[in-house]
Amino acid sequence: MSKRWLVPTLALLMLPAGVSLARSEGRASGAGVQAPPTPEFSSAITVVSLPVFVTDKGGRSVEGLKQDDFVVEDEGKPVEIVGFRNIDAGDPEAAEALKDSPAARRHFMLLFDLSFTSIDGLVRSRGAAIEFVTKQLRVLDFASVATFSANHGLQFLVGFTSDKEQLTQAIKTLGVVQLDRQADPLGLAYDLRELGATAADTLPQEGGDGGTFRDLLVRFRAAEEAHYRERVLSLVDSLGQLGRLLDSLQGRKQVLFLSSGFDDTVLLGSGGLQASVGGTRAFEDSEAIVRGRPWEVSSNKRFGDSGVRHELVRALQGFAASDAVIHTVDLGGLRTAGDVRQQAVDPDRRGGRESLSEVADLSGGRFYRNTNDLTPVFTEIAELSRHYYLLAFEPRDPRGPGRFHKLRVRLKPKGLQTSHRSGYFERAPNEQKTALARRFGVAEIVTKGIERDDLSVSVLALPYRPAGADIILPVVLELDGPSLLGQQDAPLELEIYGYAFDEAGTVRDTAAQFSRVDPQRASRRLREGGLQCHITFRLKPGLYNLRFLVQDTRSGRIGSKWLEVSVPTFNAQEVFLSPPLFMDAPDRWVVLQVQSRASQGLSEEPFKAGETFTPKVEPQLVNGQEQRVCVLAFDAARRYDPGASFEIEPRLLDGAGRSVSVGPVALSQAITGDDGLRRYVLTFTPDGLRPGPYTFRVGLRDPSSGRVSEAYQSVRVE
Numbered sequence: 001m002s003k004r005w006l007v008p009t010l011a012l013l014m015l016p017a018g019v020s021l022a023r024s025e026g027r028a029s030g031a032g033v034q035a036p037p038t039p040e041f042s043s044a045i046t047v048v049s050l051p052v053f054v055t056d057k058g059g060r061s062v063e064g065l066k067q068d069d070f071v072v073e074d075e076g077k078p079v080e081i082v083g084f085r086n087i088d089a090g091d092p093e094a095a096e097a098l099k100d101s102p103a104a105r106r107h108f109m110l111l112f113d114l115s116f117t118s119i120d121g122l123v124r125s126r127g128a129a130i131e132f133v134t135k136q137l138r139v140l141d142f143a144s145v146a147t148f149s150a151n152h153g154l155q156f157l158v159g160f161t162s163d164k165e166q167l168t169q170a171i172k173t174l175g176v177v178q179l180d181r182q183a184d185p186l187g188l189a190y191d192l193r194e195l196g197a198t199a200a201d202t203l204p205q206e207g208g209d210g211g212t213f214r215d216l217l218v219r220f221r222a223a224e225e226a227h228y229r230e231r232v233l234s235l236v237d238s239l240g241q242l243g244r245l246l247d248s249l250q251g252r253k254q255v256l257f258l259s260s261g262f263d264d265t266v267l268l269g270s271g272g273l274q275a276s277v278g279g280t281r282a283f284e285d286s287e288a289i290v291r292g293r294p295w296e297v298s299s300n301k302r303f304g305d306s307g308v309r310h311e312l313v314r315a316l317q318g319f320a321a322s323d324a325v326i327h328t329v330d331l332g333g334l335r336t337a338g339d340v341r342q343q344a345v346d347p348d349r350r351g352g353r354e355s356l357s358e359v360a361d362l363s364g365g366r367f368y369r370n371t372n373d374l375t376p377v378f379t380e381i382a383e384l385s386r387h388y389y390l391l392a393f394e395p396r397d398p399r400g401p402g403r404f405h406k407l408r409v410r411l412k413p414k415g416l417q418t419s420h421r422s423g424y425f426e427r428a429p430n431e432q433k434t435a436l437a438r439r440f441g442v443a444e445i446v447t448k449g450i451e452r453d454d455l456s457v458s459v460l461a462l463p464y465r466p467a468g469a470d471i472i473l474p475v476v477l478e479l480d481g482p483s484l485l486g487q488q489d490a491p492l493e494l495e496i497y498g499y500a501f502d503e504a505g506t507v508r509d510t511a512a513q514f515s516r517v518d519p520q521r522a523s524r525r526l527r528e529g530g531l532q533c534h535i536t537f538r539l540k541p542g543l544y545n546l547r548f549l550v551q552d553t554r555s556g557r558i559g560s561k562w563l564e565v566s567v568p569t570f571n572a573q574e575v576f577l578s579p580p581l582f583m584d585a586p587d588r589w590v591v592l593q594v595q596s597r598a599s600q601g602l603s604e605e606p607f608k609a610g611e612t613f614t615p616k617v618e619p620q621l622v623n624g625q626e627q628r629v630c631v632l633a634f635d636a637a638r639r640y641d642p643g644a645s646f647e648i649e650p651r652l653l654d655g656a657g658r659s660v661s662v663g664p665v666a667l668s669q670a671i672t673g674d675d676g677l678r679r680y681v682l683t684f685t686p687d688g689l690r691p692g693p694y695t696f697r698v699g700l701r702d703p704s705s706g707r708v709s710e711a712y713q714s715v716r717v718e
Contacts, residue, residue: 047082047083047392047393047394048074048392048393048394048395048424049101049102049103049104049250049251049390049391049392050072050103050390050391050392050393050407050409050420050421051103051104051251051252051323051388051389051390051391051420051421052070052388052389052390052391052409052418052419052420053252053384053385053387053388053389053418053419053420054388054389054411054416054417054418054419055416055417055419056415056416056417057415057417061383061384061386061387061388062387062416063086063088063387064086065086065389065411065413066084067081067084067391068412069411069412069413070084070389070391070409070410070411070412071409071410071411071412072391072393072407072408072409073407073408073409073410074393074395074396074397074405074406074407075397075405075406076406076408077396077397079393079394079395079396080393080394081391081392081393082392082393082394083390083391083392083393084389084390084391084392085101085104085389085390086389087104087387087388087389087390088386088387089106089138089140089141089385089386089387089388090138090386092138092139101390102250102251102444102448102450103250103251103390104140104251104390105140105141105142105250105251105448106138106140106141106142106251106252106254106385107141107142107143107144107160107249107251107252107253107254108132108137108141108142108143108144108253108254108255108256108381108382109143109144109145109146109160109242109246109253109254109255109256110129110132110133110143110144110145110146110171110256110258111146111147111148111242111255111256111257111258112125112145112146112147112148112174112258112259113147113148113235113257113258113259113260114147114148114149114174115148115149115150115151115231115235116231116235116259116260116261116262116352117258117259117260117331118260118331118332121258121260121331121332122174122258122331125258125329125331125374126171126172126174128373128374128375128377128378129171129258129374129378130168130171130172131375131378132375132378132379132382133164133167133168133171134164134168136378136379136382137162137164139162140162141162142160142161142162142447142448143160143161143162143167144156144158144159144160144161144167145157145158145167145170145171146242147174147175148235148238150230150231150234150235153234153237153238154238154241154242155175156187157170157174157175157187158170158187158188159186159187159188159439159440159443159447160249160443160444160447161188161447161507162447162505163188163501163505163506163507164504164505164506165504165506166188166506166507185439185495185497185512186439186442186443186446186497186512187439187443188443188446188447188499188507188510228262228263228266229266229308231262232262232263232266232308233308233311235262236308236311236312236315237311237315239312239315239316239326239359240311240314240315240316240318242255243315243316243317243318243319243321243322243324243363244318244322244437245434245436245437245440246319246322246323246324246440247318247321247322247323247324247425247437248437248438248440248441248444249440249441249444250444251323252323252324252325252385252388252421253322253323253324253325254324254325254327254365254381254385255319255324255325255326255327255363255365256327256329256378256381257326257327257328257329257356257359258329258331259328259329259330259331259352259356260330260331260332260352261328261330261332261352261353261354261355261356261359262352262355263352263355264352264353264354264355266308266355267308267309267312267354267355267358312358312359312362313362316359316362316363317362319362319363319364320363320364320421320422320423321404321421321422321423321424321425322421323420323421324363325363325364325365325419326359326360326363326365327360327365327366327367327368327381328356328357328359328360328365328366328367328368329368329374329377330352330353330356330367330368330369330371332352332353353369364419366381366384391409395426398426403425403426404423404424404425405423405424405425405426406422406423407420407421407422407423407424438553442495442497442549442551442558445549445558445560446497446499446547446549446560449547449562450560451560452549452558452559452560453559453560454556454557454558454559455479455480455483455484455550455551455552455557455558455559456479456480456483456484456559457477457478457479457548457550457559457560457561458477458478458561458617458618459475459476459477459478459546459548459561459563459617460475460476460478460579460581460615460617461473461474461475461476461546461563461565462474462475462578462579462581462606462632463565463566463567463568463570463576464605464606464675464677465570465675465676466602466604466675467673467674467675467676469602469604470538471538471539471540471541471567471568471569471570472536472537472538472539472599472602472604473500473536473537473538473539473544473565473567474534474535474536474605474606474607475498475534475535475536475537475546475548476532476533476534476614476615476617477496477498477532477533477534477535477548477550477561477617478530478531478532478533478616478617478618479530479531479532479533479550479559480530480618481525481526481527481528481529481530481531481590482526482527482530484526484530484531484552485519485523485526485527486555489519489520490519490554491516491517491518491519492515492516492517492518492519492552492554493514493516493552493553493554494513494514494515494516494517494550494551494552494553495512495513495514495549495550495551495553496511496512496513496514496515496533496548496549496550496592496594497510497511497512497548497549497550498510498511498512498535498537498546498547498548498594498596499511499546499547499548500537500539500544500545500546500596501544501545501546501547502542502543502544502545503542503543503544508537508539508540508544508598509537509538509539509596509597509598509599510596510597511535511536511537511594511595511596511597512594513533513592513594515592517531517590522590525587525588525589525590526590528588529584529588529589529590530589530590531589531590531591531592532589532590532591532592532614532617533550533591533592533594534591534592534593534594534605534614535548535594535595535596536594536595536596536599536602536605537596537598537599538596538598538599538602539567539598540567541567541568541569542566542567543564543565543566543567544564544565544566544567545562545563545564546562546563546564546565547560547561547562548560548561548562570634570676576633576634577631577632577633577634577698577700577709577710577711578606578630578631578632578633578711579711579712579713580629580630580631580650580682580696580697580698580711580712580713581607581613581615581629581630581631581632581713582615582616582619582627582628582629582713582715583609583613583614583615583616583628583629583630583681584613584614584615584616585613585614586612586613586614589614591614606632606675606677607630608673608679609630609669609671609679609681610669610671610681613628613630615630618716619696619713619714619715619716620715620716620717620718621686621689621694621715621716621717621718622686622717622718623686623687623688623689623717624685624686624687625685625686626683626684626685627683627684627685627686628668628681628682628683629650629681629682629683629684629696629698630679630680630681630682631648631679631680631682631698631700631711632677632678632679633677633678633680633700634676634677634678647700647701648667648680648682648698648699648700649698649699649700649701650665650682650684650696650697650698650699651696651697651698651699652686652689652694652695652696652697652715653694653695653696653697654692654694655692655693655694660689660694661688662684662685662686662687662689663684663685663686663687664684664685665682665683665684666682666683666684667680667681667682668681668682668683669681682698686717689717690717691716691717691718692716692717693714693715693716694714694715694716694717695712695713695714695715696712696713696714696715697710697711697712698710698711698712
């Protein structure tokens with residue numbers, strides 16, 4: 001079928017199809033790239049991904065090992081390795097091949113201790129941390145910034161992301177300055193909502209040595225030590241929470257804990273540190289015993305607090321199971337002579353080297369002793385994790401959701417050491433996960449581009465410039481109604497997220513919507529049409545990667561979709577043609593309007609041709625049923641030229657690329673708007689088409705120059 005109409009209107013210059021417009025067709029970023037077949041590394045129980053780090057006796061990474069060099073045991077039984085990769089995170093040529101392997105990506109968390117660290121140490125450590133983020137992170141690396149304080153616990157300033165701009169902003173402020181009152185629910189864009197640092201611990205000076213005052217001072221010290229112990233336990237509990245949360249992310253997680261550590265005597269007691277601290281507390285304890293006042297001696301202070309040590313061991317056990325390690329970086333060497341915070345009135349407040357060493361040892365990480373130059377420390381940590389191996393295997397004996405499996409990896413070559421997670425948990429139901437763990441999991445899907453199709457999601461994006469306004473990017477996110485409803489009648493609790501990343505991986509706009517949809521009230525619209533979420537981004541001209549995720553929080557079902565779109569400048573030299581928009585009445589759909597953080601106050605959309613319509617992202621043609629198709633054209637140089645003309649040529653192609661007839665096609669409307677766009681509405685009624693996939697193409701030809709522009713839309717005949 002091919003028929004043309006000559007229409008007095010503007011002439012369109014030739015534009016390659018898909019340059020300015022984009023529609024989701026699977027994974028847009030991988031279009032046209034032929035990658036070698038690789039195993040699918042998944043977090044599901046059917047396939048377990050296992051990063052393994054191999055070092056020699058000198059602690060250097062070992063390269064060049066083969067799959068046959070490894071033996072993996074699950075609960076003591078050997079399992080078959082079904083996937084194997086030798087990874088060099090610093091090799092840019094390998095980056096493309098690793099995009100689809102979430103477990104192969106490196107993760108670094110910068111955890112700043114605001115309660116047990118000097119102010120000067122925190123201030124000066126930021127420079128090295130920023131340099132690490134901007135210079136050491138590779139293309140496929142992710143990083144996160146978090147803080148701990150005794151008042152606020154563990155605070156995630158930025159979740160795991162490759163956005164160096166957001167990471168740098170978080171490091172600069174450490175949550176101590178209110179920069180932005182709008183929050184990003186997934187934490188991928190930086191937002192400060194709480195203050196972080198706490199005040200230093202102080203004690204009043206002793207004003208006399210009478211018996212009554214001495215007793216009061218002993219009680220005061222006991223209370224102060226109990227308060228300090230609670231602060232230490234708060235840190236230990238936060239580390240335990242972190243270890244459990246990191247299990248929701250695939251791949252090895254390297255936590256860089258930047259701290260001066262808590263008082264070593266909490267773990268070792270004053271007896272264990274007598275030589276190093278000068279014996280101040282030991283002398284006072286001896287004096288109290290000689291004077292017959294044994295109640296003044298604190299057993300925890302003298303011999304260490306076994307309760308704290310027990311909690312620390314228990315909390316850090318989860319890191320091995322979560323494939324995470326803590327590298328502790330002692331900031332004690334960054335103190336200045338006049339730092340009052342570190343010179344507490346209590347003479348027994350000592351350094352935290354032993355506590356930091358213990359945290360590193362128990363989690364499987366490294367301890368970096370006090371230094372005034374942190375740059376080599378960050379560099380070494382990056383290099384330690386550069387070379388590793390990614391193994392995949394299928395478990396033999398599933399035990400049920402939430403059950404733990406012990407893992408062991410043996411190497412056939414002798415004299416080498418391995419570092420890997422101690423085990424894995426079988427995937428637990430969504431309702432058994434904490435809210436923060438669910439957020440981590442959702443954020444990972446967005447940042448890593450993991451495809452999820454529990455919910456059927458499709459996307460269409462159309463760059464647009466309203467009359468006299470900035471450029472915007474309206475997006476239609478479409479969910480199939482029957483698949484969304486399933487068999488349930490309970491209300492749907494939907495979380496909808498949208499992100500626009502520029503070419504550098506920086507978040508330029510975000511959108512989020514939390515909606516409750518009652519199937520009983522909207523059953524007809526959901527089953528006949530479905531649910532559409534109209535999201536509006538405000539973006540500057542350029543190339544963007546759009547990422548969307550929809551989650552039904554009740555069932556845990558998730559649908560995700562990504563696509564690339566080029567936003568034009570809409571200047572006098574540019575011309576573009578929209579994809580054919582199959583028009584439908586808005587009242588046949590459940591439509592949710594969502595504005596992004598940058599588009600607050602904007603309401604105009606391009607979906608109008610005399611009347612407002614909603615485009616069908618996944619059009620389905622039915623024989624005998626009329627279809628209306630709207631095409632938008634822009635040519636700023638000739639939009640006011642009354643003599644401009646072009647020819648329209650619609651075509652329908654089958655799956656083999658052959659033209660098939662759809663019957664007569666009529667041009668029912670040609671409208672010029674104040675926004676500089678011309679809208680052309682075509683109508684046709686398909687007849688005799690066989691079921692299957694098709695492509696609807698529209699070509700526009702300038703008779704004076706012969707130049708042709710084409711746009712297309714995938715359709716399906718049911």
